[in-house]
Amino acid sequence: MPRASRIDNKSIANKVFLRRKATERLPALRVLDLFAGNNVLWSNFEKERYYGVELLPDKGANLNADAHQVVDSLDLSDFNVIDCDSYTIPFEICRKIIENPLVKSGTVVLYTAICGIFMPLPNECIDALGIRDMYHIAPSMFRVNGNTYFYDMLANLGIKEVQYYENHDGFTKHYGYFVIP
Numbered sequence: 001m002p003r004a005s006r007i008d009n010k011s012i013a014n015k016v017f018l019r020r021k022a023t024e025r026l027p028a029l030r031v032l033d034l035f036a037g038n039n040v041l042w043s044n045f046e047k048e049r050y051y052g053v054e055l056l057p058d059k060g061a062n063l064n065a066d067a068h069q070v071v072d073s074l075d076l077s078d079f080n081v082i083d084c085d086s087y088t089i090p091f092e093i094c095r096k097i098i099e100n101p102l103v104k105s106g107t108v109v110l111y112t113a114i115c116g117i118f119m120p121l122p123n124e125c126i127d128a129l130g131i132r133d134m135y136h137i138a139p140s141m142f143r144v145n146g147n148t149y150f151y152d153m154l155a156n157l158g159i160k161e162v163q164y165y166e167n168h169d170g171f172t173k174h175y176g177y178f179v180i181p
């Protein structure tokens, strides 16, 4: 089997455009980039502060760590933009951000949320829905609705509005943002 690699930024122009739109009202950008990769997207912006977190050590100038494990120990009040440009559905990380007592009202949270029959649902999502037994029997039935479960979770935590655009390429990809109330 050939070695497969993921394409981090299939649509850089669209992702950058979304980030411009999401941050246009902010006078200065203090960015926490939780899935920072090679720091490509934010290299297009003037920033007052930039802090990248990335799992893999051979990518970019970042703290190398699992974003889910470090997010609770970071002072989120230092940032007015938090980027979750993940490969899957950023269910757990967005919940942690919204529930963090230090995150400031007005903080812009960007996300990439990807679902499809071949994309496993995050464990936290399966548990939140209480579908663990059913999920093992018919996972694809639930996987295709992954983004809907993500938005339901956001709504339950008080996020009333999200802006996103959708792309289909075998997966359903949502590129979006919301603002902490």
Ligand SMILES: C[S@@+](CC[C@H](N)C(=O)[O-])C[C@H]1O[C@@H](n2cnc3c(N)ncnc32)[C@H](O)[C@@H]1O
Pocket: 007, 008, 009, 034, 035, 036, 037, 038, 039, 040, 041, 042, 053, 054, 055, 056, 059, 065, 066, 067, 068, 085, 086, 087
């Ligand atoms: C779509 S890419 C992000 C690209 C990035 N926005 C850029 O500008 O280059 C997703 C990145 O998240 C990283 N990643 C995946 N799981 C992670 C985790 N749990 N914690 C931190 N980074 C993670 C991947 O290694 C990958 O580099």
